[in-house]
Amino acid sequence: MHYEWDFGFLWQYRGLIGIGIAYTVGFTLLTSVLGFLAGAVIALGRIAGRPWMAAPLVALMEVFRCTPVLVQLVWIYYALPVLVGVELSPAAAAVITLSLYGGAFYAEIIRGGIRGVEPGQWDAGRALGMTRAKLMRSVVLPQALRRMVPPLVNQTILQLKNTSLVSTLAVPDLLYQGQLITSATYRPLEVYTMVAVVYFAILLPLTQLARLLETRPSRVAA
Amino acid sequence: MVAVRGLRKRFGRLDVLKGIDLRVPRGGAVALIGPSGSGKSTLLRCINLLDTPDAGSVRVGDRRLDFDGRRRLPPDREMAAFRARAGMVFQGFNLFPHMSVIDNVMSGPVVVKGVKRDVARPMALSLLDRVGLAGKAGDHPASLSGGQKQRVAIARALAMEPEVMLFDEATSALDPKLVGEVLAVIRDLARGGMTTVLVTHEMAFARDVADRVAFMRDGVVVEEGPARQVIEDPREPATRTFLGHFHGGRSAPAAP
Numbered sequence: 001m002h003y004e005w006d007f008g009f010l011w012q013y014r015g016l017i018g019i020g021i022a023y024t025v026g027f028t029l030l031t032s033v034l035g036f037l038a039g040a041v042i043a044l045g046r047i048a049g050r051p052w053m054a055a056p057l058v059a060l061m062e063v064f065r066c067t068p069v070l071v072q073l074v075w076i077y078y079a080l081p082v083l084v085g086v087e088l089s090p091a092a093a094a095v096i097t098l099s100l101y102g103g104a105f106y107a108e109i110i111r112g113g114i115r116g117v118e119p120g121q122w123d124a125g126r127a128l129g130m131t132r133a134k135l136m137r138s139v140v141l142p143q144a145l146r147r148m149v150p151p152l153v154n155q156t157i158l159q160l161k162n163t164s165l166v167s168t169l170a171v172p173d174l175l176y177q178g179q180l181i182t183s184a185t186y187r188p189l190e191v192y193t194m195v196a197v198v199y200f201a202i203l204l205p206l207t208q209l210a211r212l213l214e215t216r217p218s219r220v221a222a
Numbered sequence: 223m224v225a226v227r228g229l230r231k232r233f234g235r236l237d238v239l240k241g242i243d244l245r246v247p248r249g250g251a252v253a254l255i256g257p258s259g260s261g262k263s264t265l266l267r268c269i270n271l272l273d274t275p276d277a278g279s280v281r282v283g284d285r286r287l288d289f290d291g292r293r294r295l296p297p298d299r300e301m302a303a304f305r306a307r308a309g310m311v312f313q314g315f316n317l318f319p320h321m322s323v324i325d326n327v328m329s330g331p332v333v334v335k336g337v338k339r340d341v342a343r344p345m346a347l348s349l350l351d352r353v354g355l356a357g358k359a360g361d362h363p364a365s366l367s368g369g370q371k372q373r374v375a376i377a378r379a380l381a382m383e384p385e386v387m388l389f390d391e392a393t394s395a396l397d398p399k400l401v402g403e404v405l406a407v408i409r410d411l412a413r414g415g416m417t418t419v420l421v422t423h424e425m426a427f428a429r430d431v432a433d434r435v436a437f438m439r440d441g442v443v444v445e446e447g448p449a450r451q452v453i454e455d456p457r458e459p460a461t462r463t464f465l466g467h468f469h470g471g472r473s474a475p476a477a478p
């Protein structure tokens with residue numbers, strides 16, 4: 001079997017590919033930040049909030065952790081608008097889904113990081129007279145964040161890969177643009193190879209960063 | 223001064239403090255002794271509200287808080303302000319590992335009181351000097367010995383200019399060689415007029431430094447009196463039995 005590889009034609013689609021990369025990276029950044037915020041709200045609500053706050057947050061989190069993200073995506077795009085009576089653009093549905101999906105996992109990372117701070121640290125801060133907010137900001141979070149960074153980077157890597165699912169809603173991310181180019185050129189081998197290489201080129205530095213952060217001895221900052 | 227009245231605390235079904243009365247006059251030093259599990263730590267933690275009393279009252283200086291099961295707790299801000307008036311030193315040091323030594327000592331004034339760093343710094347340095355660690359200001363806690371860590375912890379608590387210092391077995395986690403340097407700091411503080419409540423297993427130290435000693439067992443103060451009398455000539459059989467364990471050689475030497 002012989003196949004003539006020819007990547008040259010991809011150059012004329014550089015505009016489309018660029019848009020795809022921008023969507024993929026943009027969705028990753030946006031949904032990582034929103035997901036982190038959602039995760040922080042869930043984690044702090046569970047740790048510091050009243051007991052009645054915890055139950056709905058846990059329920060929401062488990063729904064997003066225990067269903068496939070593709071199912072969530074189509075459900076939020078097709079079913080949620082019917083339930084609440086608002087139109088959602090594909091991009092909006094994608095942002096909501098990926099943020100909440102990421103948030104469910106970020107929440108556990110944040111909670112684990114906070115729980116990992118020794119009880120003696122809380123005692124020491126409280127004994128000095130710190131309010132809950134000051135204790136969190138000056139004592140607990142700086143220590144928790146240091147442990148959380150490697151798993152947060154890992155989750156963000158998954159977050160970027162998950163953005164490829166938004167192509168099912170015709171959001172023009174990298175994969176969707178690849179599909180477009182394929183249907184115009186009938187050269188799926190080159191196109192999907194290029195798509196894979198781009199994902200790889202973006203993610204390899206991130207995975208290396210995560211590894212670096214994991215092996216780095218816990219450095220103590222002033 | 224510190225005054226505790228009718229203090230009760232339970233954890234679930236465990237009655238840990240069964241109505242404690244304790245008074246420490248301004249400038250006084252009281253040592254709490256007693257077997258493990260008798261409630262000494264819980265009493266200290268209730269005095270600065272790390273544990274919330276179920277009933278009774280706690281007074282530190284001119285502020286008093288009353289507790290009963292029904293009343294709502296004071297708001298976080300008020301509890302924090304109350305805690306700021308008592309300095310606490312823990313068995314496990316509990317220094318902040320992400321801060322340098324000087325930042326640990328400054329953390330109370332800077333974070334709690336909002337003092338500017340350049341105002342807090344000289345004060346923190348003089349406290350470090352007072353505990354013999356002026357040269358360690360820029361170091362990280364991880365690089366210190368246990369005795370040095372505990373002295374930093376004492377300086378950190380003092381930086382809040384507390385009305386009372388609470389020491390919970392401050393030397394129990396230390397290498398015996400390092401106990402003396404920490405006891406010396408505590409003794410200087412107590413003799414210098416700092417109101418002090420200290421939980422200790424160092425009986426000779428309690429006798430020498432405290433004005434009064436309270437012996438606790440099973441959540442009650444069994445005997446309370448002048449330090450020398452309670453340690454050397456206890457009235458209660460339970461106190462005598464407890465102290466008997468210490469005459470078999472466990473009685474630690476006083477600080478050098």
Ligand SMILES: Nc1ncnc2c1ncn2[C@@H]1O[C@H](COP(=O)(O)OP(=O)(O)O)[C@@H](O)[C@H]1O
Nearest residue numbers: 233236238256257258259260261262263264265
């Ligand atoms: N947070 C807690 N939850 C449940 N039980 C506790 C807690 N703190 C202390 N206790 C229990 O209360 C009792 C008294 O403990 P503690 O005050 O630490 O005694 P001591 O300091 O005299 O050794 C012990 O039985 C201990 O297990």
Ligand SMILES: [Mg+2]
Nearest residue numbers: 262263264391
């Ligand atoms: Mg104890």
